[in-house]
Amino acid sequence: MSIELDSVSFAYGRRARSILSRMSYTVPDGLTVLLGPNGAGKTTTLKLAAGVNQPDQGTVRLGGLPSHSKAYRLKVAWMPQTITAMTGLTAREQVAYTGWLKGMNRRAAWDASAEALKQVRMTEHSDMKAKRLSGGQLRRVGVACALVHGAEVLLLDEPTAGMDPTQRRIFRDLVLGLASREVQVLLSTHDVADLAEEADHVTTLTEGTITFSGSTADFLAHAPASVPEARRAESAYSALTGYRATR
Numbered sequence: 001m002s003i004e005l006d007s008v009s010f011a012y013g014r015r016a017r018s019i020l021s022r023m024s025y026t027v028p029d030g031l032t033v034l035l036g037p038n039g040a041g042k043t044t045t046l047k048l049a050a051g052v053n054q055p056d057q058g059t060v061r062l063g064g065l066p067s068h069s070k071a072y073r074l075k076v077a078w079m080p081q082t083i084t085a086m087t088g089l090t091a092r093e094q095v096a097y098t099g100w101l102k103g104m105n106r107r108a109a110w111d112a113s114a115e116a117l118k119q120v121r122m123t124e125h126s127d128m129k130a131k132r133l134s135g136g137q138l139r140r141v142g143v144a145c146a147l148v149h150g151a152e153v154l155l156l157d158e159p160t161a162g163m164d165p166t167q168r169r170i171f172r173d174l175v176l177g178l179a180s181r182e183v184q185v186l187l188s189t190h191d192v193a194d195l196a197e198e199a200d201h202v203t204t205l206t207e208g209t210i211t212f213s214g215s216t217a218d219f220l221a222h223a224p225a226s227v228p229e230a231r232r233a234e235s236a237y238s239a240l241t242g243y244r245a246t247r
């Protein structure tokens with residue numbers, strides 16, 4: 001079962017220009033990296049896929065469930081670009097609270113919170129006030145919030161932005177582990193080197209248009225044969241979009 005955007009159009013406001021026009025896209029299985037430059041429409045696409053925003057035209061569905069339904073939102077978890085630490089709450093309380101908001105009872109949310117924090121390797125910080133966590137730690141709490149209610153699809157918006165190389169590595173291993181446990185993951189980034197080579201699929205978005213969606217092998221095949229292995233993802237991205245990759 002996959003999220004399907006069917007001929008979706010979206011503008012921020014009635015008179016605003018359309019950010020997406022008749023976009024059709026099926027989120028692939030496994031781990032997909034959504035690549036695109038600043039302003040390409042990655043966040044907009046993820047918010048539509050999460051049911052946070054509704055399309056002006058077209059439909060967003062998961063196995064027949066429309067994205068405005070509660071059942072849809074229970075199957076899908078979205079991690080926004082900015083995670084807000086809740087004043088006064090510990091990391092564990094913040095994650096449990098998110099589970100409770102998703103409809104879990106208090107006990108289940110409390111237990112699931114510990115499990116989700118374990119998955120993101122934050123157990124030792126679970127009793128720290130969320131406000132006192134570092135940016136990278138707070139992002140991991142954000143992932144735990146996305147994991148807490150056992151969603152089938154995780155939509156992660158620029159989850160590695162602002163992380164140092166060590167945190168990036170921890171995060172990369174975490175995401176790879178999640179996707180291998182049969183959770184569908186769609187992760188946006190403008191850092192091509194991030195995960196593109198380890199992902200199962202790559203989708204590129206340029207000015208609101210999907211310019212490529214396919215297997216990672218097919219994506220990398222767009223790099224000229226002469227390009228060294230370490231630069232293949234960046235080169236394939238430039239060949240497909242005309243944009244230089246950023247780091």
Ligand SMILES: Nc1ncnc2c1ncn2[C@@H]1O[C@H](COP(=O)(O)OP(=O)(O)OP(=O)(O)O)[C@@H](O)[C@H]1O
Binds near residue numbers: 036041042044
């Ligand atoms: N709330 C908003 N109101 C009006 N316009 C918006 C709003 N959010 C985004 N936009 C516009 O929509 C377009 C796509 O933005 P979006 O955030 O989806 O891109 P993105 O690919 O996620 O970019 P970034 O990598 O910078 O996060 C941009 O032109 C942006 O200015």
